Amino acid sequence: MIIYEFKVKGKDRQYCAIDEAIRTSQFIQNKCLRYWMDNKNVGRYDLNKYCAVLAAEFPFANELNSMARQSAAERSWGAISRFYDNCKNKDLSKKGFPKFKKNCRSVEYKSTGWKLSVTRKAITFSDKKGIGTLKLKGTYDLNYYNIKQIKRVRLVRRADGYYAQFAVDVDAKVEAQPTQQVVGIDLGLKYFIADSKGNVEPAPKFYRKSEKALNRANRKKSKKFSAAKKKAKIRQSNNYHKARNRYARKHLKVSRQRKEYCKRLAYSVIQSNDLVAYEDLNVKGLVKNRHLAKSISDAGWYTFRQWLEYFGHKYGKVTVAIPPHNTSQNCSNCGEKVKKSLSTRTHVCPHCNYVADRDINASINILKLGLSTVGHTGIYATGDLPSWAVGKSLSSNGESVNVESPN
Template sequence: MIVYEFKVKGKDQQYRAIDEAIRTSQFIQNKCLRYWMDNKDSKVDKYALNKYCAVLAAEFPFADELNSMARQSAAERSWSAIARFYNNCKKKVKGKKGFPKFKKNCRSVEYKTSGWKLSETRKAITFLGKKGIGTLKLKGRYNLNYYDIKQIKRVRLVRRADGYYAQFAIDVDIKVESQPTNQIVGIDLGLKYFIADSKGNVEPSPQFYRKSEKQLNRANRKKSKKFSLAKKKTKQRQSNNYHKARNRYARKHLRVSRQRKEYCLRLAYSVIQSNDLVAYEDLNVKGLVKNRHLAKSISDTGWYTFRSWLEYFGHKYGKVTVAVPPHNTSQNCSHCGEKVKKSLSTRTHVCPHCNYVADRDVNASINILRLGLSTVGHTGIYATGDLPSWAVGVSLLSNGESMNVESSYQ
């Protein structure tokens, strides 16, 4: 399964029609969630929510204007949140179980196999239905002529700060044969170095957010100056200048996010192409960001994004990726195995037992590789950022993010 993304070009009235379709999809998603909450005693499953979409279409004229497949896709998004909650309860996950919440700001609407039609040249797409989206031009480097229409299982329209995008989920075998390199590597993820491997190579952390923080704060202040508290209390719309400043601020954040994603993608691709086995830490990033002293730095690194791409390319090129527990990988000596306690500020590993001296992160990467070699099988998880619901059991992400949309240089 691959996901191709194109920027769409249209008129202002078409963009407004896309916004209306997104709001309708959000309305149906929230209505389905409310229907499940009000009928917990009865058996409400995925198929019951799909049938409820027809009831909503008959009751609300604006819901009937949306394509039936798009309505079902919105219902599946609700069911994916419900199913995730049920699974967490069955697995007795510690802490909050992720009870489904109502969506306040959806940024995408998803179509299945109907409600859209590609042009003969595959350079434009026409959305059918009463919303009036019409024909949109597709701007991008990918060529959809290589694939049959039946292979396109989902089409999603996404609204971002810099415009509107169309994503195509295509059912193809992504596995590619590659020649073995006879190389193995262990990777330690850190803050000083983004990665340090068992061969002694290090990659500095790019710190995209830190470098752009002044510009972001300046744009945020300009946005705040144009915000009117009086209009908010009276529930009036903010001025056009406020919305323009808000969009400029959002575009700067979007640029940082894309820089981080592209950096992680290229680095993961390079690591996979150079090695047959890659061992890395199974970090609990969600728990680590609770540290208020390091939360900003951890979020800026993009460890989870790098891991997702690493596992995705490992699956694509037939390489082994092994996630190992990170406990004591920095404390244990990779030469003699003795435990040498040291604080986070100590960046050099000096073993008093065998006099082995190495960089702290390089020492940890050697321990990670040793643990990875002792693990049997492929323990990495496959990156499922944009896979559709029929492939991984959940629907496409409703926030418009695209984790495994490949760049064209691969």
């Protein structure tokens, strides 16, 4: 399954119709969640049947395509099933009880409710929301695929416009020649990655470089905000919404820079090696450190891991996630534990006099653990599904790890 994304062009009334469809999808999703909370033994098919009840009760819900309503119900069931799985795993952390959605940004259609033009450069939505025909702007060519291979179509709203995503059922695997190379990767803040061969890649720090402009745009937005209007539940001024959109566009640019950097670096690593061992970092727990939260979020470690696993699956390379415990403390030469603080950037072993950069030493330990794991378990070191497998279905925020840009 691969995802192709196009920017859509239309008129203002069509954009308003897309917004209305997104609000309706959010309404159905929340209603299905409430139905599950108020009734016992509610399953996935019960939520699908409940969509017909909502369509009969609310005229605006009936205007949305029937399969789009079912897709909204499936989103609710996805959150419910994840909650059930977390409860069965007996994890001590939060179980992730499903929450009501406040700001959905997408609506998803299945096999009906839309039709591509003959040239496949435009798409027409035929439900009663009045979206109509939208032009598709992009470099991909959908003529290579049969219409039956397109399993989902999603309309996504972002700060810089509206996009259409096509989920195409096709085998994305590509045969690649073996390189007879293996590598271990240590993720860090000073260096984004340091590998076991001694190579380092400096951290780009996209957010830090744009922080001054972001703060300036945020101040301009705040000056146009009226607390009195919010208290009276009156819509903010047009100037406020324009400033908010400019601020959101700057954040979107930083996010795209980080994603493109992680994708290109992951592609380079996969093409150069047959086996890649990397740290199985708990990023969600690491960002709780208030001193390093901003730098960790700016690094984009999890995004890099997603692309690494996706490209590994696509090109038939082995990717192994290794628990990061003591990889920086242990000596890669003799194996003895050498305690050091986070500020100590050089590994000096008093037992064997081995001296190396802290991150290089950790990457060698990661490679050793990765090689010891391969051939014994036959699965990913974390025991969970890899990110590429989870990303086969489109995520609820309109992003997907399978989206490849033409550049």
